[in-house]
Ligand SMILES: Nc1ncnc2c1ncn2[C@@H]1O[C@H](COP(=O)(O)O)[C@@H](OP(=O)(O)O)[C@H]1O
């Protein structure tokens with residue numbers, strides 16, 4: 146399938162990520178309320194990671210909109226959440242909260258240039274929409290890949306998170322969209338969480354943080370639109386360009402906040418050995434890919450424990466956006482990430498390295514080889 150023919154796919158994906166981001170903003174605001182009034186918005190999954198009304202809500206609206214626009218019959222969506230815990234009798238209250246969030250968001254869909262249901266969706270339809278996203282991807286055909294709320298820990302902590310939607314065809318990521326509702330105007334605020342609203346007053350209908358980034362494979366362009374309340378500011382898209390810094394001494398390295406998700410000691414040694422001087426910028430979620438694409442950081446490294454298998458929805462959208470903005474993304478052996486093997490990035494060599502350019506990338510790959518032997522991973 147030629148990339149030029151993806152106009153409707155790209156347009157719909159950007160619009161639905163704007164809509165989904167607006168749902169997330171509202172749910173995150175509610176999370177700041179005392180737990181008795183926030184509707185019990187956070188649950189624990191089997192692996193103890195949190196899941197919220199926003200995770201299920203976003204998955205439901207993206208699934209519903211994609212099915213409306215492209216037809217539900219042959220639609221394949223690979224996404225993070227399932228309906229198991231949400232369908233249990235004791236989750237009735239939670240399902241009600243998800244339904245409210247979904248129907249509130251979908252009632253606004255026309256303002257985002259998207260269809261809306263004739264009447265509010267019932268619980269069964271919502272569970273169906275969430276449950277439809279149970280595809281496992283693979284080497285053939287077209288698969289939408291969704292992480293409804295990436296960095297859920299950041300989300301529940303009032304920090305960075307992303308809505309990530311990508312389209313894979315025959316194992317290649319053709320387009321990616323990243324909604325980053327807390328992405329600050331100033332890059333310093335990415336890691337220290339400056340209070341955006343105290344710096345100046347947002348103009349009516351707009352906010353000082355938040356954007357949607359998107360790119361189509363092979364165009365050599367990645368774009369950013371601001372997130373505005375109640376719709377899309379069509380005229381305000383700007384081109385993204387990676388940083389031109391190629392001196393490690395001037396480079397900013399970003400990595401996951403959680404030690405459990407990446408070996409901070411190993412990446413510190415790597416950074417040190419190649420002459421990086423700045424402290425790492427620790428940020429939740431795929432916002433790290435956004436930071437590379439926007440030129441706010443030069444390197445993103447993630448070295449998970451060897452027992453952990455990276456999932457395609459945690460990388461697909463970010464990879465195409467960084468690459469089209471001029472950057473490079475590979476595993477630690479310098480090979481492209483393989484999105485053709487199903488839900489997991491099978492065959493990933495040790496870790497993930499996203500860079501603003503070839504020079505830094507080659508230095509890091511070299512440093513990985515030099516230091517791997519002595520690491521304890
Ligand atoms: N033990 C582990 N090692 C590495 N990554 C992990 C992990 N457990 C969860 N993750 C992934 O790391 C993502 C968060 O990224 P980061 O640490 O960069 O903020 C999680 O996404 P979700 O929050 O969508 O589950 C999850 O997919």
Ligand SMILES: [Mg+2]
Nearest residue numbers: 292295296459
């Ligand atoms: Mg994720």
